[in-house]
Amino acid sequence: MENIFQLVRNVIPPLAGKKHKGQDGRIGIIGGCQEYTGAPYFAAITALKVGADLSHVFCTKDAATVIKSYSPELIVHPVLDSPNAVHEVEKWLPRLHSIVIGPGLGRNDVLLENAKGIIEKSKVKGIPIVIDADGLWLISQQPSLIQGYQRAILTPNYMEFSRLYEAMLRDPVDSNDHHGCVLRLSQAMGNLTVVQKGERDLISDGEKVLVCSHEGSSRRCGGQGDLLSGSLGVLAHWAFLAGPEKTNGYDCISDSSSQMNPLSLWQLLQKCCQNPFLVAAFGACSLTRQCNNQAFQKFGRSMTASDMVSEVGTAFNKLFET
Numbered sequence: 663m664e665n666i667f668q669l670v671r672n673v674i675p676p677l678a679g680k681k682h683k684g685q686d687g688r689i690g691i692i693g694g695c696q697e698y699t700g701a702p703y704f705a706a707i708t709a710l711k712v713g714a715d716l717s718h719v720f721c722t723k724d725a726a727t728v729i730k731s732y733s734p735e736l737i738v739h740p741v742l743d744s745p746n747a748v749h750e751v752e753k754w755l756p757r758l759h760s761i762v763i764g765p766g767l768g769r770n771d772v773l774l775e776n777a778k779g780i781i782e783k784s785k786v787k788g789i790p791i792v793i794d795a796d797g798l799w800l801i802s803q804q805p806s807l808i809q810g811y812q813r814a815i816l817t818p819n820y821m822e823f824s825r826l827y828e829a830m831l832r833d834p835v836d837s838n839d840h841h842g843c844v845l846r847l848s849q850a851m852g853n854l855t856v857v858q859k860g861e862r863d864l865i866s867d868g869e870k871v872l873v874c875s876h877e878g879s880s881r882r883c884g885g886q887g888d889l890l891s892g893s894l895g896v897l898a899h900w901a902f903l904a905g906p907e908k909t910n911g912y913d914c915i916s917d918s919s920s921q922m923n924p925l926s927l928w929q930l931l932q933k934c935c936q937n938p939f940l941v942a943a944f945g946a947c948s949l950t951r952q953c954n955n956q957a958f959q960k961f962g963r964s965m966t967a968s969d970m971v972s973e974v975g976t977a978f979n980k981l982f983e984t
């Protein structure tokens with residue numbers, strides 16, 4: 663596990679005086695509706711606290727003021743239920759490094775249709791897409807929407823995994839073979855990265871399975887998955903930059919890691935994981951579990967997702983900057 667932590671550390675861009683605002687990540691969260699305003703907030707604020715420079719939330723009109731009132735740091739666009747929602751989000755896509763689709767999206771048909779349009783536009787632009795929560799509901803209805811798009815990462819919880827698995831494999835999940843199930847689901851989706859959250863998180867690209875069993879706690883309040891998808895939005899972008907075709911990434915990484923040149927980092931990523939998204943997912947899972955662990959030590963049973971958000975900075979430092 664320590665080797666994978668090292669890989670996560672290596673894709674984190676250095677803090678440097680010459681950088682401009684936005685360079686370390688502009689992340690978009692697609693979600694937030696009348697019922698759910700907490701989920702997109704948790705994802706978006708976590709993205710910022712992990713180290714993104716700007717975090718945008720694209721939500722419905724009635725959710726926007728509520729989400730803005732939680733935090734002045736978020737940029738909130740009340741467009742998701744507008745008649746030209748896809749176009750309104752598309753205008754921003756060239757400025758976004760990754761998007762997270764689904765936290766608090768809800769299951770309203772119009773919103774799901776708009777989410778579908780946003781996924782299609784993002785695919786054309788090659789943007790990394792994390793799909794969580796109701797975004798996964800959409801995918802289990804229409805898997806072809808994301809099947810084979812290797813810049814997508816799915817982050818299902820127990821129920822979301824079962825729904826996706828049954829939709830794709832036409833079989834119930836085999837509770838004696840979690841490894842096999844996550845491998846098969848990833849393969850059926852065209853080898854995109856699948857993060858099966860649970861007591862142990864299983865992360866697969868259809869070839870390998872990484873296990874994250876970093877210590878969390880037994881407190882299971884809502885919103886923890888939203889921290890995970892928000893942090894993964896940033897880490898997926900950073901890991902993607904470490905890819906060989908990204909000169910910018912090479913520059914970033916050669917700055918950050920004096921012992922390891924960019925080529926050897928890429929070779930290490932290939933050798934150990936092949937897919938840098940596996941490294942990103944491992945980073946997001948271990949960070950979420952560390953936040954849970956720290957917050958639980960302070961608050962015990964009263965711990966909530968907001969308490970975990972307050973731990974992101976120290977958890978990140980402990981795991982990745984020591």
Ligand SMILES: NC(=O)C1=CN([C@@H]2O[C@H](COP(=O)(O)OP(=O)(O)OC[C@H]3O[C@@H](n4cnc5c(N)ncnc54)[C@H](OP(=O)(O)O)[C@@H]3O)[C@@H](O)[C@H]2O)[C@@H](O)CC1
Pocket residue numbers: 697698699700701702764765766767768795796819820821822884885887888
């Ligand atoms: N503050 C906010 O705004 C938050 C908003 N959120 C938003 O809510 C939306 C819906 O998301 P979701 O995760 O609640 O929906 P879904 O996948 O249908 O699961 C629901 C049911 O699955 C079951 N279940 C779950 N785990 C299980 C297990 N291990 N083993 C067995 N069963 C298990 C369990 O069923 P039950 O125990 O009730 O029978 C549970 O009730 C989505 O937009 C999301 O982002 C959340 O992010 C939280 C914070």
Ligand SMILES: Nc1ncnc2c1ncn2[C@@H]1O[C@H](COP(=O)(O)OP(=O)(O)OP(=O)(O)O)[C@@H](O)[C@H]1O
Pocket residue numbers: 795818819820859860861862863878879880882883884885886887888889890947950951
């Ligand atoms: N039994 C468990 N023990 C330890 N950690 C767990 C357990 N179940 C889930 N987790 C961790 O909690 C985080 C969120 O997973 P969870 O299954 O709660 O997501 P979720 O249902 O999508 O959450 P949300 O309420 O945000 O929608 C993950 O980092 C996962 O590793």
Ligand SMILES: [Mg+2]
Pocket residue numbers: 794795819887888
């Ligand atoms: Mg969830």
